[in-house]
Amino acid sequence: MLLFSLFCMTYSYRIMGSDNYVLHTIFPTLSWYITIRLEYMTLFSSIGLYALYTVHLYPLDVNRKVVYAIAAFCFGFTLAALVLPPYYFTQLINPFLVVMIYCLIYTPWVYYKAYKRRRPGSQYAMLSVSVLMIVFAISLGHYWGYLPPLAFISFCCYMIFFFLQSLILSYHVSFNLNVAKQVAEESSRAKSDFLSTMTHEIRTPLNAVIGLTHLLLKGNPREEQAEYLDVMLFSTNNLLSIVNDVLDYNKIEAGKITFEKIEMDMAMIIRNIAKGMQITAADKGLEMRVNIDTALQTKVMGDPTRTTQIISNLVNNAIKFTSSGYIEVGAEVTNMAKHHVTLKVWVKDTGIGIAEDKHKLIFERFTQADSSISRSFGGTGLGLSISKKMLELQNSTLQLNSKVGEGSTFYFVQRFELPEKQVSKPIPVDAAADDKPFTGINILLVDDNQMNILIAQTYLKKWGATVDVASNGQEALDRFDHLKHRLILLDLHMPVLDGYETAKIIRSNGINTPIIALTANLPGEVADYAASTGMDDVVGKPFLPDELFNKVHKFVAATEVS
Known part of the structure; x- marks a missing residue:
């Protein structure tokens, strides 16, 4: 030119x-x-x-x-x-x-x-x-x-x-x-593929660490051992949270994030988050308060996983930047109609506060109000950005009221549809595990990772199930007996024959035995494709005992009824 x-x-x-x-x-x-x-x-x-x-x-x-x-x-x-x-x-x-x-x-x-x-x-x-x-x-x-x-x-x-x-x-x-x-688009796709692969590889060994820690905690450890195991579990969950944050932000940028619309109890979510963060807050001498409007007596339709992630990010952020005083997490009904309810959810702290000219800055990715903050308080700087973007994708906005030295209040107002009918609550694993509810149930477990096999097999046997193991899809097809096996737990990424192709072959043979996919990816990423191949549900790794128990119980109970 x-x-x-x-x-x-x-x-x-x-x-x-x-x-x-x-x-x-x-x-x-x-x-x-x-x-x-x-x-x-x-x-x-x-x-x-x-x-x-x-x-x-x-x-x-x-x-x-x-x-x-x-x-x-x-x-x-x-x-x-x-x-x-x-x-x-x-x-x-x-x-x-x-x-x-x-x-x-x-x-x-x-x-x-x-x-x-x-x-x-x-x-x-x-x-x-x-x-x-x-x-x-x-x-x-x-x-x-x-x-x-x-x-x-x-x-x-x-x-x-x-x-x-x-x-x-x-x-x-x-x-x-x-x-x-x-x-640029090719570079972005390569970055997304790289991050997805890396998070998958990181989550796989985390599955072993978290799973074994849960098992050790269930084994009546000494008080000193239990303390160490709690620290280990907290640290691994924190690492898992960081990995998920990076993957979530990448998915948000690529426009690939999806939201469920199922029944959830907002009051219970808030109470569980506060209870889960209680120890962390107490370690800093902070009081954890819960303030839920008495008018909130109904469940709502939404994505409980994402909602929990958003509020947890805000509570974690509040604890991180508060050295004395309290953290308050609450919800208020601002409008109630026949088919929907509008809620204001907030997290308030008595921390360091944020200068007014920094209010917009802190929502940027990897950014904090002061460059020294990351050295003083730690963190990736992604939590607030992810929460803000997730809310915007659900037609809401993360807002902030704050003064330096007086604390901050992060809040959002979101409209939720009301459910037409109630669904059954998950069974607490501790309440059912001692009764060995899966006695007489034979399950085929298919996974190429020995640590994943050990953890899943230990859980299932503890709950009374009999477990047969296969290390790849072809071996699973050879060992599967539709008269014997009541459920298949099927890893997605395996040598010889992967989980997707294995499920297609099973379904093409007219076999309707329930198949639960096991994946180190986020379940939402693979749910649609897994369903298209004939799988019935997805369980993410690292395994959470409650989730694995309830998914297995759901399909075992269904086969008993049929």
Whole structure:
């Protein structure tokens, strides 16, 4: 674009300052010694600039040595017109015309090759060079006395040439932007794939750590051991939360996050979050308060996992930045109708507070109000950003009231539909585990990771089930007995034959035995595809005892009824 701009400037002088010398009627006192040099310098340099412009326009279709030789001749003549007396540099016109004629022959050839190879804007380049050849033919014919000036035709050709060249540049810029966009999208997809793979790989060993910790806590450890195990469980859950935060933010940016719409108890969610954070708050000497409107007596339709994540992020943030006082988490009914309810949910703290000019800044990803905060308090800086974006995707907004030194209140107002009917509550695993409710139930467990097998097998046997194990999909097909096995727990990513293909084969054989997918991805990521292959439900790794128990119980009970 710079070369074409310089070419336009120099060649415009050729149109105005030579031949009819229109420019001289505007500046009649210009020295002839200056104007004659400008006339020849612009003539020589314009062809050189156009040659270089062609190199950068279609670099793969030109012989660079030829074009650089043309440019060298032209700029050499330009230098001569600058420093030599007029008698000498005017003698260069005939050699220059030879170079120009060669350029007029070679340039269309370059554009023709670009057109054949379908370069961006090459069709306009072919038209523009055709028009330019007409202009130069008129100029040379007039110079040698064979043609009249034909000023109007030359003027029209110049206009068409510059217009077509502008189209070429516009097309070129548009093409490059599209290429850059595709590269950026490909890079984004590669980043998403990388993060998904990495989080999957991290979650798999975390499954072993969290699962074994739960099992050890159930084994009546000594008081000192139980304390260490609680710390280990807290730390691994914290690491899992960070991994999920990174993956969630990546999914939000890619527009791939989805929300469930199932029955949930908002009051219970808030109480459970407060109870779960009680120990962390107490370690800092903080009081954990719960304030729930007595008018909130009904369940609502929403995504309990995401809602828990949003409120937990806010409570974690409040605890992190509060050194004394209290944390209050609460909900208030602001509007109640027949089919929906509007709730205001808040988390209030007596922490360090946030300056008003920093209120918007803290919602940016990886950003905190002060660069020293991450060193003093820790964290990725993703929690608030994720919560804000998740709420916006549900037509709500995360808002803030805060003063420095007085604390902060984060809150959101969200409308929820009311359920038409109530669903059964999950069975607490501790209440049912001692009765061994799965006695006599044979389950086929399919997983290629020995630690995952150990943890799942230990849980299931503790609940009374008999477990057969397969390490890949093909082995599962060989071992499966539809008369014996009441349930299949099927890992998705395995060698030989993965879980998806295994489920398809089982269903294609007309077998309706329930299949629960096991995945180290977030369950929401794979739920739709798993369902399309015939699987009935998904359990995420790391296994949470309550979730695994209730999913197994649900389908075992269903097979008993049928």
